[in-house]
Amino acid sequence: xxxxxxxxxxxxxxxxxxxxxxxxxxxxxxxxxxxxxxxxxxxxxxxxxxxxxxxxxxxxxxxxxxxxxxxxxxxxxxxxxxxxxxxxxxxxxxxxxxxxxxxxxxxxxxxxxxxxxxxxxxxxxxxxxxxxxxxxxxxxxxxxxxxxxxxxxxxxxxxxxxxxxxxxxxxxxxxxxxxxxxxxxxxxxxxxxxxxxxxxxxxxxxxxxxxxxxxxxxxxxxxxxxxxxxxxxxxxxxxxxxxxxxxxxxxxxxxxxxxxxxxxxxxxxxxxxxxxxxxx
Numbered sequence: 001x002x003x004x005x006x007x008x009x010x011x012x013x014x015x016x017x018x019x020x021x022x023x024x025x026x027x028x029x030x031x032x033x034x035x036x037x038x039x040x041x042x043x044x045x046x047x048x049x050x051x052x053x054x055x056x057x058x059x060x061x062x063x064x065x066x067x068x069x070x071x072x073x074x075x076x077x078x079x080x081x082x083x084x085x086x087x088x089x090x091x092x093x094x095x096x097x098x099x100x101x102x103x104x105x106x107x108x109x110x111x112x113x114x115x116x117x118x119x120x121x122x123x124x125x126x127x128x129x130x131x132x133x134x135x136x137x138x139x140x141x142x143x144x145x146x147x148x149x150x151x152x153x154x155x156x157x158x159x160x161x162x163x164x165x166x167x168x169x170x171x172x173x174x175x176x177x178x179x180x181x182x183x184x185x186x187x188x189x190x191x192x193x194x195x196x197x198x199x200x201x202x203x204x205x206x207x208x209x210x211x212x213x214x215x216x217x218x219x220x221x222x223x224x225x226x227x228x229x230x231x232x233x234x235x236x237x238x239x240x241x242x243x244x245x246x247x248x249x250x251x252x253x254x255x256x257x258x259x260x261x262x263x264x265x266x267x268x269x270x271x272x273x274x275x276x277x278x279x280x
Contacts, residue, residue, distance in 0.1 A: 006049050006217070007082040013213050014042055014080050017166060021077070023188060024167065024178075032181045036174035037167065039076035045088040045161040047080070047218070052158040052279060053133075054220035055126075056211065058230040059175050060168035076168070088161060089123070090130075096123040113146045125265050126226075130156065132272030137279065160220065164233055165207050172229060179203045204233060215253060222278040223255045224271075231257025245270050254278045 001009075021040045027033050041060040080086075089095060094108015097116040109116040111127050118124045134141070134151040143149055149156075169175045182188050183198040192202040211234065215223065225231035228239055235248045235255055244267055245258045256278070258264065258271050 001049060003049075007047060007080075009217055010047055010214065011080055011082055013210050013217070016210055017042065017079075017207075019191060020182065020188065021079070021166075023182075023185065025077075033178065036169050036178050038170065039078075039168040040166055041076070041078045041163075041168055042166045043080050043086055043160075043162050044078075045159065046086050046157075048158060048160050049218055050158075051160040051218060051220045052155060052222070053160070053275065054215065054218065054223045055159070055161040055226060056223060056230050056234060057161070057163040057226040058172065058233070059163045059165040061170070088159060090126050090161070091156075094119070096120055096127055110146075110148070112148045112152075115145065121265075125268065128265065129268050129272055130159065132268050133275050133279075136272060136276040160218070162211070162214070164211055164230055165204070176200070208234060212250075215250075220253065222275060223250070223253055224275060225255060225257040227260040228257060231255070245274055247274065 017040075024033060024037050024040060028037055039060065044060070091111050093110060096111055096118065097109040097113060098119040099107040099109070099117060114124075114127070114131075131143070131149070134149065134155055135143075137155055138151055141150060165175060165179070167175060167178055169178065179200050182203045183192070183200050189198050192198050192206050195202050223234075225234055228243070231237070231246065231248075232239055235250055235257075237248065239246055239257065243259060245256070248255045248257075256271070256274050258267055
């Protein structure tokens with residue numbers, strides 16, 4: 001499959017989300033939506049064929065909403081545009097580390113300037129995870145502080161990131177409130193199947209099926225779910241909260257998940273080793 005075919009096929013998958021995005025935009029002033037909805041964001045990385053890793057989060061946070069609101073914009077929408085390049089969010093200047101000015105995060109640092117102040121712990125942890133995986137893949141590489149590593153041009157360009165649900169919210173509770181609203185909306189119910197009544201899980205499955213189609217399209221070497229919630233939803237399982245790093249398979253694809261409760265940075269070496277075992 002060439003890149004043009006890949007982009008066309010994925011664009012067709014994503015178009016199935018548009019009725020929901022349109023509903024949110026048209027109804028964002030309603031009480032059932034406005035207190036929860038912070039935007040609509042799909043891919044947060046380049047679209048790749050056979051990526052080394054497909055990272056799956058649960059849904060986008062409100063970071064882009066807050067940034068845009070600061071600049072006078074109320075919501076943010078980022079959808080796939082076949083002819084527009086996308087950069088992995090974690091590589092964007094200032095997403096992980098910034099300098100404070102007058103008590104606020106101001107000047108952004110490059111993602112590889114790892115000795116600077118952290119303004120987003122999640123992004124900083126994901127960068128550390130990429131470094132740990134790369135260290136196992138390229139044990140002889142000499143990492144120079146505050147210099148872009150050479151693995152960025154190889155492994156670093158073979159990483160994808162998206163979310164099971166593209167609806168940006170402050171937290172999972174707010175996401176669930178929106179998903180429940182969808183299950184009761186007459187104009188959306190036909191999308192979600194023939195259950196009577198439509199359950200929240202029917203709504204979730206609608207989105208998960210699109211991610212399943214994405215996986216079949218791009219065929220990643222390994223799928224890494226960012227948190228227990230994302231892992232359980234994607235694999236249709238229930239994992240005990242005392243598990244730290246866990247594995248499964250979906251179709252023939254290895255799926256790794258880990259518990260993000262609290263400060264999970266100490267799990268990074270174990271997560272990296274589990275990922276690398278699937279890449280060897």
